[in-house]
Amino acid sequence: MYAPGAVLALCLPCFLSGNVFGYDYGEDYSDSYYNEISNGDRLKTGATQIPCPPQDFSRWDKLFIMLEDSQMKQNMLVQQCEDMVKAEMDTIRKELHKLNNNKACVQASENTCRCVSEQMNHNLNQAMEQLREAADMYQAQNNETLQQLVQFSRNQASRLTKLESNSLLGASLGQVAMKSFSAYPKEQEASTTDSGKLERALMATAADLQRVHVQLALFQRATAHRYLPSGCEMALLFPMRSKHIFAEVSPSMSMSLQSFTICLWAKVTQSLNKTVLFSYGTKKKPQELQLLLARRSVLLTVGGETHLVEAHSVVTDGQWGHFCAAWSSEQGLATLWVNGENVARVPGVAEGHVLSGDGFILLGQERSRSGVYRDLDSSVAFTGKMTGVNMWDHVLEAERIKEYANHDGSCDCRGNVIGWGVSEIIPHGGAQYIN
Incomplete structure (x- = not known):
């Protein structure tokens, strides 16, 4: 019978060597360890077994x-x-x-x-x-x-x-x-x-x-x-490029503005040399305010095509994109935003200009110079989907524009000039609401 102290001293190396965790160091290690004992020691110990044999854990x-x-x-x-x-x-x-x-x-x-x-x-x-x-x-x-x-x-x-x-x-x-x-x-x-x-x-x-x-x-x-992005429950579908397919918007207040911000979500099927997203015009100026696509570019015009702001290589066909345009008459500063990023910033755009208040707002099409719907141009028509159309009578802060470009849950934010789901938007031709 071994003394308690001798047993504890004999088992302590096993605890300290890692065998308490069940590591198996292999036959070679065990043999090499015991081979290090001299022959004399081997004779003394006789048939004593290994105190703590290694265990195989998987x-x-x-x-x-x-x-x-x-x-x-x-x-x-x-x-x-x-x-x-x-x-x-x-x-x-x-x-x-x-x-x-x-x-x-x-x-x-x-x-x-x-x-x-x-x-x-x-x-x-x-x-x-x-x-x-x-x-x-x-x-x-x-x-x-x-x-x-x-x-x-x-x-x-x-x-x-x-x-x-x-x-x-x-x-x-x-x-x-x-x-x-x-x-x-x-x-x-x-x-x-x-x-x-x-x-x-x-x-x-x-x-x-x-x-x-x-x-x-x-x-x-x-x-x-x-x-549908931004948590919106419905969108406007423009199934094909036609002069008969567009949507007419009734603003909640007068369009006689000295500043504005327009934001919308759009998924264009194919963008040509000129594809209209948002257009406001009067009898004297049919294209006074426009937000356009041109191939992979996005454009903004205020007071006619002479005041043009453009950003290149920011549009991808077949994918949802968040487009915003802002302008102030006081400083003439116009900016374009795509997916929450500022892609264009141009000063001196229509400085001192005031929008006329007796015009018409169209989505996916622009007003003809004659003012008659049958004279609309099918080559500039928008084809695809559009949702979350909003307009404010002031320039939004950059942080709010980035927030509205979020794909999750920003459709509840509405403009005071045009509010998506609040302002009257009437589809014409084959345009219709989908969910």
Whole structure:
């Protein structure tokens, strides 16, 4: 029977060498350790067995295999979402292309667009349900993985606490314990290093999972909004380029203004040399105020084309964009904003000018010089979608314009001259509201 002190001195090296965590250093290490004992010592010890045999734990392998599976499922889910959205957008683009090639679309546009809208709603509802189910499944898997990681981290902390307690206890044993401790400096250092690496890996994994959760939540909200930006529930659809298709706006106050800010969301199918977003004109000046697109550029005119502000390479066909134009008569300063970024700033534009108050506002088209609708020009007509049209009688601050360009929840902010959802906007021809 061994004395209690001798047993404790015999087992202390195992606790300090890292075997308390279950590390298996392999047969080579064990053999090399015991081969270092001299033959004389080997004869003395006789058939004494190893005090603390190494144990084979596979939880490390299982843990990292589980993390790899989670990453692979994440990539598969993101790829599936992208493929699903791309397929739906291709279907919509093909249907709109068929509408453009149909000569009888003007007469049957209302029924056709209604059918397309119902099909789009059905397809988007199915896609949203699939995405919600996939997101719930992936979130459940992530939560399970995080719980396992947290539990494993707690176990490691408990083992480190035991190791520190054993170290303090070994210090009281005197010279024998100190010799045993000095025989394993490299193993103790390796154990501490591995623990630090594990902690950093766990923190990085938790941060990655949190970012994936945020991205999935944003994508789910965008799908719930049926691809309409800014949280708007409806939009104006201009199905084709035609002089008969436009929308007329009735402002909430007089257009006799010395300053203004116009903001709107637009998704243009194809921008030509001149594509009208917003136009205000009178009998004497049919194009007194205009917000235009020209290929990949956005333009603003005040008081006629002689006062022109332009920003290049800021427009992309087939994508939603937030466009704002601001002007002040006092300083003649005109600015253009695209997606919350200031893209043009020009002083001396129509300085001292005052807009006439007896004109007409059109969306997707400009007033003809004769003032008759049948004389409108189809080559400048807008085709695509438009939403969140607002106008103020003053220049907005830069921070507010950036806030309105946010894709999530800024559609409730309305202008005092034109307020989306408040001011009367009447579609003509094949233009119609969709949701």
